[in-house]
Amino acid sequence: MDTTTRLDRKYVWHPFTQEATAPIPISIQQAKGIYLYDVQGNAYKDMISSWWVNLHGHAHPKLVKALHQQSATLDHVVFAGFTHEPAVALCERLSAILPDMLCKFFFSDNGSTSVEVALKIAYQYWYNKGEERSRFIALEGGYHGDTLGAMSVGANSVYHNVFRKLFFPVKFIPYPEFLYGENDLTIDEEEELVIKKLDAFLDKYGEETVALIIEPCIQGASGMRVCRPQFLNRIISRVRRYNIIVIFDEVLTGFGRTGPLFALEHLDEIPDIICLSKGITGGMLPLGLTVTTQTIYEAFLGTNTDSAFLHGHSYTANPITCAVATESFNLLTSKKCIEQRKIIEEVHKACIFDLYESRIGIYAPRVLGTIGAFRLGKAKKQQYQMPYGIECREKALQQGIIIRPIGNTVYFIPPYSITAEELYDAYDILQVIIQEMKIYEEKL
Ligand SMILES: *Cc1c(COP(=O)(O)O)cnc(C)c1O
Numbered sequence: 001m002d003t004t005t006r007l008d009r010k011y012v013w014h015p016f017t018q019e020a021t022a023p024i025p026i027s028i029q030q031a032k033g034i035y036l037y038d039v040q041g042n043a044y045k046d047m048i049s050s051w052w053v054n055l056h057g058h059a060h061p062k063l064v065k066a067l068h069q070q071s072a073t074l075d076h077v078v079f080a081g082f083t084h085e086p087a088v089a090l091c092e093r094l095s096a097i098l099p100d101m102l103c104k105f106f107f108s109d110n111g112s113t114s115v116e117v118a119l120k121i122a123y124q125y126w127y128n129k130g131e132e133r134s135r136f137i138a139l140e141g142g143y144h145g146d147t148l149g150a151m152s153v154g155a156n157s158v159y160h161n162v163f164r165k166l167f168f169p170v171k172f173i174p175y176p177e178f179l180y181g182e183n184d185l186t187i188d189e190e191e192e193l194v195i196k197k198l199d200a201f202l203d204k205y206g207e208e209t210v211a212l213i214i215e216p217c218i219q220g221a222s223g224m225r226v227c228r229p230q231f232l233n234r235i236i237s238r239v240r241r242y243n244i245i246v247i248f249d250e251v252l253t254g255f256g257r258t259g260p261l262f263a264l265e266h267l268d269e270i271p272d273i274i275c276l277s278k279g280i281t282g283g284m285l286p287l288g289l290t291v292t293t294q295t296i297y298e299a300f301l302g303t304n305t306d307s308a309f310l311h312g313h314s315y316t317a318n319p320i321t322c323a324v325a326t327e328s329f330n331l332l333t334s335k336k337c338i339e340q341r342k343i344i345e346e347v348h349k350a351c352i353f354d355l356y357e358s359r360i361g362i363y364a365p366r367v368l369g370t371i372g373a374f375r376l377g378k379a380k381k382q383q384y385q386m387p388y389g390i391e392c393r394e395k396a397l398q399q400g401i402i403i404r405p406i407g408n409t410v411y412f413i414p415p416y417s418i419t420a421e422e423l424y425d426a427y428d429i430l431q432v433i434i435q436e437m438k439i440y441e442e443k444l
Contacts, residue, residue: 002027002039031058034418036402044402047412047426051404052220052252054283056331057417063284063324063331070323079107079316086322093329094291097261099270104297106290106309107317111251111277112145114288115213118273119149120311121292121300122211122245128299128307135205136168137198137212137239139175143221144213144249144275153213159221159384171205173198173235177225179364179380181356191231198238206242211273213247216263217368220252223382223409224373226366229266236269245296246271251288255279256332256341256416259369272296282328283415285321332416340416341370347420348372348412351427360431361439373411377439382407388439395433401426 001009004027014025026044030037034057036044046054056063074084091105108117119136126133136153143159144150151160152167160167174197176190177183183190202209216232219225236246248271253263257279264271273296276289300309315321331337348367352374356365363375376388389405396403403410410430414423 004039033057033059034415034422042400044397044400045414045418045422045426046402047414048402048404049279049413049415050283051278052257052413053278053281054415055255055279055328055417056282056337057415058283060282060284060331060417062327063282066323066327067284067320070320074319076315076318076320080312084317084319084322086319086326087317090322090326090329093326094289097333098274098291099264101270101272101293102274102291103294104292106292108288108290108313109286109315109318109321110145110288111249111275112147112150112288113313114251114275114277114290115144115150115153115247115249116147117288117290117311118213118247118249118275118292119153119211121290121296121309122247122273124309125245125296125299126210128302133208133210134169135209136170137201137209137244138170138172139214139219140172141175141177141219141222141225142213142215142249143219144215145251171201171209173201175219175225176227176231177219178228178366180366182364182380187228191228191234194231195234195238198235202238202242206239206244209239209242209244211245211247212236212239213249216248216250216253217258217266218253218263218371221406223375223406224366224371224411226368233268236267236271240269245273247273247275249275251275251277255328256337257370257413259341259345261332280328281321281325282331284324284328285318287318287321287325337416340418343420344370344414344416344418344423347423347427351424355427355431355434358431359440360435361437361442362434370416371411371413373409376405376408376410376434376437377442379408382409388437391437392430392433395436396430399429399433401429 005024008025027039028036029039034046036046095103106117108114138153142154144154151163153170155167174194176194178187248264250262254276273292280287300307352365352372355362361377365374386407388408392410393403393405
């Protein structure tokens with residue numbers, strides 16, 4: 001064991017980890033582009049963008065430079081009563097491409113807090129208006145982060161069972177996941193049923209409901225589950241009849257992950273609030289943003305602090321983070337990056353549907369922008385950890401490929417800087433691994 005790993009075992013408690021049984025963590029010393037290097041000098045392809053945050057590859061020189069320059073100019077300043085150029089520059093850049101309605105930016109420092117802020121703003125909006133509303137609507141399987149409010153609206157995901165009793169009331173409606181090759185014929189009916197359930201709820205409680213929160217187009221943490229955009233358009237137009245606030249959690253889907261810059265571009269309906277984080281700084285520093293409409297913002301204006309939004313974090317709008325985010329956005333909107341995202345989508349499509357056709361035990365193939373996913377084995381019901389997923393992950397790691405299957409769902413969500421060859425290679429390795437697993441022999 002190298003020194004870092006030894007000290008790690010002495011001191012560190014890792015996220016999402018059963019410390020008693022987890023393998024010893026790999027000590028990473030360096031990262032460049034899509035590669036991570038451990039202390040022994042082994043290279044790994046980062047096929048999950050370091051938990052979905054990295055966009056342009058590790059240690060991108062432009063981001064490194066922005067970080068250096070900004071840290072030497074203005075490292076940090078309290079954001080109440082003060083402002084600075086890096087923060088407003090970032091807002092200006094984002095506002096230019098977001099729908100016009102989304103124009104007020106509230107800073108925090110991670111995805112969970114961006115959601116927490118959205119939920120609190122939505123709740124207080126009605127409070128300030130003098131309307132008593134306290135219910136929320138969310139979709140089954142949605143994941144919105146690990147703080148208490150975010151967990152409440154994600155209570156139906158596989159992660160938060162322990163804390164159930166602490167949650168505020170949320171109405172969960174079923175998520176009509178689209179499974180290619182499995183429910184093509186019944187998906188219309190499935191969606192119709194959910195709409196009926198929603199209508200029944202709205203009929204009773206629509207006027208008491210604060211907000212609807214969704215992960216647009218794809219539920220990430222519950223296993224890269226896609227639904228049809230027309231379904232989301234329909235539920236949104238339903239809740240709008242009751243003036244319910246619509247929140248899009250774009251923490252995963254933002255910044256090009258699903259193809260366009262934001263997943264809301266796949267939909268006709270525009271949300272009142274969006275939550276951003278993960279890719280916002282290209283994966284270099286933590287930052288959260290909650291963006292709202294002018295109408296919502298104005299409900300907090302008044303002559304005393306009671307109506308103000310009394311929420312903030314110590315590192316709100318850290319200038320270094322903002323400067324890196326703006327630089328990352330410059331890269332993201334370059335012709336080259338747009339082209340790279342198209343290529344990734346094409347390679348995903350070619351490879352995943354090839355794998356599917358080859359009948360080696362792959363089901364429900366799906367590609368949404370730079371995200372490519374499929375299920376190993378026939379079993380539809382998924383848990384956080386499942387045998388095929390674990391086996392595939394371990395074998396891939398031995399071949400220098402980092403993946404983190406969710407249950408038996410395997411996915412690639414690579415940095416945009418990956419080349420077509422590198423991505424094809426990763427799929428080739430995956431194909432051999434899956435063939436060796438002989439999943440095709442399973443009977444169910
Ligand atoms: C990851 C994620 C979050 C939580 O973000 P953190 O930065 O991990 O707190 C919230 N919502 C979605 C959709 C996510 O994928």
